[in-house]
Amino acid sequence: MFEELTEKFERILKKVTGQGRLSEENISETLREIRRVLLDADVNYKVAKQFIEDVKVKALGKEVITSITPGQLITKIIYDELTRLLGSNGADIKLNSSGITTIMLIGLQGCGKTTFSAKLAGLLKSKKRDVLLVAADVYRPAAVNQLKILGKQIDVPVFSIDSCMEPVKIAEEAIEYARQNKLNTVIIDTAGRLHIDEEMMQEAAAIKAKVNPTETLFVVDSMTGQDAVNSAKAFHEKVDFDGIVITKLDGDSRGGCVLSIRSVVDRPVKFVSTGEKLDSIEVFYPDRLASRILGKGDIISLVEKAQKQVDEKEAEELQKKILSNKFDFDDFLKQIKMLKKMGSLKSIISMIPGVGSAIKNVDIDDKQLIKVEAIIQSMTKEERRNPKILNGSRRKRIARGSGNTIQDVNRLIKQFNEMQKMIKMINKQGGGRGMLNLKKFGLN
Amino acid sequence: MNQLNGTKKMKLFKNINFSKLKEGLSKTRENLFNKISETISGKAKVDEETLEELEEILITSDIGSQIAEEIIEKARALFKKETDRSVENFRKIIKEELESLLNQVNNNGEIDLSKKPYVIVIIGVNGSGKTTTVGKLAYNFKKSGLRVKIGSADTFRAAANDQLEVWAKKAGVDIISTNSKEPSAVAFDTIKSAQKDGTDVVIIDTAGRLHTHKNLMDELNKIHRVINNLLPYAPNEVLMVLDGTAGQNAVRQVEEFEKYTKPTGIIITKLDGTAKGGVIFRIIAEKQIPVKYIGVGEGIEDLQDFSPQEFIEAMFGN
Ligand SMILES: Nc1nc2c(ncn2[C@@H]2O[C@H](COP(=O)(O)OP(=O)(O)OP(=O)(O)O)[C@@H](O)[C@H]2O)c(=O)[nH]1
Ligand SMILES: Nc1nc2c(ncn2[C@@H]2O[C@H](COP(=O)(O)OP(=O)(O)O)[C@@H](O)[C@H]2O)c(=O)[nH]1
Ligand SMILES: [Mg+2]
Ligand SMILES: [Mg+2]
Numbered sequence: 001m002f003e004e005l006t007e008k009f010e011r012i013l014k015k016v017t018g019q020g021r022l023s024e025e026n027i028s029e030t031l032r033e034i035r036r037v038l039l040d041a042d043v044n045y046k047v048a049k050q051f052i053e054d055v056k057v058k059a060l061g062k063e064v065i066t067s068i069t070p071g072q073l074i075t076k077i078i079y080d081e082l083t084r085l086l087g088s089n090g091a092d093i094k095l096n097s098s099g100i101t102t103i104m105l106i107g108l109q110g111c112g113k114t115t116f117s118a119k120l121a122g123l124l125k126s127k128k129r130d131v132l133l134v135a136a137d138v139y140r141p142a143a144v145n146q147l148k149i150l151g152k153q154i155d156v157p158v159f160s161i162d163s164c165m166e167p168v169k170i171a172e173e174a175i176e177y178a179r180q181n182k183l184n185t186v187i188i189d190t191a192g193r194l195h196i197d198e199e200m201m202q203e204a205a206a207i208k209a210k211v212n213p214t215e216t217l218f219v220v221d222s223m224t225g226q227d228a229v230n231s232a233k234a235f236h237e238k239v240d241f242d243g244i245v246i247t248k249l250d251g252d253s254r255g256g257c258v259l260s261i262r263s264v265v266d267r268p269v270k271f272v273s274t275g276e277k278l279d280s281i282e283v284f285y286p287d288r289l290a291s292r293i294l295g296k297g298d299i300i301s302l303v304e305k306a307q308k309q310v311d312e313k314e315a316e317e318l319q320k321k322i323l324s325n326k327f328d329f330d331d332f333l334k335q336i337k338m339l340k341k342m343g344s345l346k347s348i349i350s351m352i353p354g355v356g357s358a359i360k361n362v363d364i365d366d367k368q369l370i371k372v373e374a375i376i377q378s379m380t381k382e383e384r385r386n387p388k389i390l391n392g393s394r395r396k397r398i399a400r401g402s403g404n405t406i407q408d409v410n411r412l413i414k415q416f417n418e419m420q421k422m423i424k425m426i427n428k429q430g431g432g433r434g435m436l437n438l439k440k441f442g443l444n
Numbered sequence: 445m446n447q448l449n450g451t452k453k454m455k456l457f458k459n460i461n462f463s464k465l466k467e468g469l470s471k472t473r474e475n476l477f478n479k480i481s482e483t484i485s486g487k488a489k490v491d492e493e494t495l496e497e498l499e500e501i502l503i504t505s506d507i508g509s510q511i512a513e514e515i516i517e518k519a520r521a522l523f524k525k526e527t528d529r530s531v532e533n534f535r536k537i538i539k540e541e542l543e544s545l546l547n548q549v550n551n552n553g554e555i556d557l558s559k560k561p562y563v564i565v566i567i568g569v570n571g572s573g574k575t576t577t578v579g580k581l582a583y584n585f586k587k588s589g590l591r592v593k594i595g596s597a598d599t600f601r602a603a604a605n606d607q608l609e610v611w612a613k614k615a616g617v618d619i620i621s622t623n624s625k626e627p628s629a630v631a632f633d634t635i636k637s638a639q640k641d642g643t644d645v646v647i648i649d650t651a652g653r654l655h656t657h658k659n660l661m662d663e664l665n666k667i668h669r670v671i672n673n674l675l676p677y678a679p680n681e682v683l684m685v686l687d688g689t690a691g692q693n694a695v696r697q698v699e700e701f702e703k704y705t706k707p708t709g710i711i712i713t714k715l716d717g718t719a720k721g722g723v724i725f726r727i728i729a730e731k732q733i734p735v736k737y738i739g740v741g742e743g744i745e746d747l748q749d750f751s752p753q754e755f756i757e758a759m760f761g762n
Contacts, residue, residue, distance in 0.1 A: 042691030110571025141610035142603040149602035225506040225691025227719035251654040253693035
């Protein structure tokens with residue numbers, strides 16, 4: 001649930017909290033930290049540098065309006081800039097309404113071209129296209145067979161020419177075959193190749209020149225490191241492509257290579273691949289990838305959600321209570337109601353800077369929310385205000401009244417105590433300062 | 445490749461083909477130390493700019509921000525003490541520093557054949573180059589005069605068997621590829637068969653899997669247990685194949701895989717491209733797992749011994 005990054009951001013945010021205007025001085029360390037975050041997410045060195053420069057220009061001198069902390073402001077700028085660079089939502093592929101649409105896939109060895117070509121074939125077939133897969137990888141052992149097997153799985157024909165070692169010829173004849181058999185969509189799977197292999201790059205360019213594809217897609221493994229800029233640039237220069245496909249996003253790579261590629265090649269990401277099975281093909285959401293690159297503790301969406309949902313006054317009151325360690329079950333109930341409006345409980349709490357690490361081991365289950373609400377509602381006013389008086393018989397009564405077991409009630413009280421402990425801890429750490437920060441989230 | 449001459453212990457690569465390694469790495473004109481000398485040449489003295497250039501070179505090799513920072517800090521500190529502030533000396537210091545990082549773990553590359561069969565399991569994420577590496581390894585063992593048997597335990601990937609069969613044929617070795625859907629059963633069959641006919645070396649190829657899929661990782665662990673049940677000393681080696689173009693996620697991969705079957709060595713592939721594979725610095729530092737071989741091409745001979753010293757030497761060029 002928590003990424004080290006959340007912790008890092010907490011550190012960063014603390015540093016800039018409570019300052020009125022973003023200055024070179026109060027953001028330099030933040031930016032250095034962000035730079036490190038980007039590098040560790042595999043964003044290319046130069047790209048990260050430029051990115052930081054841009055963010056700086058945008059952020060410097062910005063006034064920090066009272067309702068937002070400098071930390072939130074700069075995070076928002078970073079996130080927005082990142083999202084912008086990653087590109088627009090779900091760029092579609094071109095499909096000709098008449099004649100043959102040809103899609104050609106290119107990329108390095110092992111990045112997922114063959115699997116993706118079958119996925120795309122399956123997707124387009126479900127959109128009522130008549131698809132032909134073309135096995136133009138004549139080098140990798142059993143590559144043709146691999147595609148044939150995948151084709152069978154989705155019931156799409158696979159075109160290949162036995163013992164023909166000329167991919168250009170195979171592609172050309174495949175188009176002819178499609179024409180004769182009234183198939184309107186041709187997907188060409190090519191062999192993986194190194195961008196510095198002149199001969200092989202020329203071959204890819206030759207296939208492209210011959211069939212003039214409607215779409216040429218560059219397939220990239222999301223785990224790729226710094227070298228992504230070099231391969232993408234070379235493929236773009238020598239073959240030219242219309243869009244990018246990111247694969248293996250079912251892993252836990254941070255995907256910084258996408259930012260690198262987008263920075264050197266102005267082409268949109270058109271699909272993402274999230275598994276070995278043929279139905280794991282998805283459209284691309286730049287904002288999601290931005291969050292992924294920065295880490296899962298997605299502060300941004302919280303900032304935005306909270307801004308919409310939280311009643312300022314209520315938050316302020318709550319904050320006062322928290323600051324004086326007077327947070328009780330009534331407040332808890334209010335929080336729950338608010339949270340229910342906002343989404344998953346733990347995910348939201350986890351996103352709060354300063355709370356992330358503290359709550360790491362506290363077990364909060366979303367599905368329990370309703371239960372928790374019922375339990376608190378079965379408490380008397382006195383009990384809510386002063387949870388210490390909740391002895392055995394009171395707990396039993398509450399359990400019965402709310403239709404829960406005594407264990408449920410005990411668990412909630414335990415959680416509540418832990419939460420209070422945590423709040424005290426934060427109060428101690430932040431000396432109340434951090435609360436300004438948390439207030440905005442409506443979670444204190 | 446030399447013949448086995450009576451000794452029980454052997455090295456896979458008696459004579460590492462040094463020029464090929466260099467060739468592999470220098471196909472990238474921008475390789476680590478050539479670049480240093482390029483950027484720094486013309487400058488007599490090391491300054492902040494030089495350090496920044498060094499940082500760029502280190503980072504773009506995928507060494508990771510932390511090690512890069514550490515090396516630069518060290519270089520800075522060491523260099524303060526130095527009287528010789530020439531670029532030449534700077535290079536020497538950096539080189540030594542990097543080399544000592546790679547030398548943290550011992551890798552004598554020896555293979556102990558006192559018990560047979562010697563079992564190697566190949567693991568790694570999807571598309572990293574496992575199957576190709578199995579072919580290359582088999583070829584080298586065979587050339588050393590050993591009897592080799594490959595087990596095709598990738599029962600998931602389309603045409604995985606066919607692909608491996610092509611490699612087995614190229615290497616001239618046996619292959620066991622049942623139609624079983626159970627990878628551990630294939631491993632079992634391969635070892636049983638090896639015991640029967642006195643095979644020296646068994647190499648098990650496994651399906652690529654991402655460490656985020658627990659069921660697939662459990663399956664890997666099961667293969668390990670089945671082998672270990674048959675032969676208490678086995679597997680002798682679990683070699684994890686990493687894609688040389690991968691970034692920092694490679695460390696996560698090792699971290700997770702070792703929970704299920706601990707790699708005894710790393711093979712880093714695709715170093716014939718422009719990627720530098722610098723992430724092995726982190727893997728050695730953080731995981732203490734030695735790098736045993738490197739892949740420098742798609743051909744059967746494109747596997748080379750990894751030796752830290754020679755690796756660094758090759759990185760330096762002349
Ligand atoms: N350039 C280059 N390509 C390599 C190298 N090693 C493997 N490849 C290529 O990378 C691709 C994937 O290799 P495989 O050996 O099938 O990889 P794998 O790990 O077995 O893949 P899965 O079983 O699908 O997970 C193939 O196209 C290989 O030819 C290498 O050292 N250099
Ligand atoms: N986990 C995962 N594996 C993938 C994905 N896409 C492809 N693969 C696997 O990666 C390996 C290489 O894929 P393949 O399509 O043969 O790559 P190609 O060499 O570029 O044609 C195979 O083992 C695939 O099953 C993905 O999105 N997620
Ligand atoms: Mg392929
Ligand atoms: Mg394989």
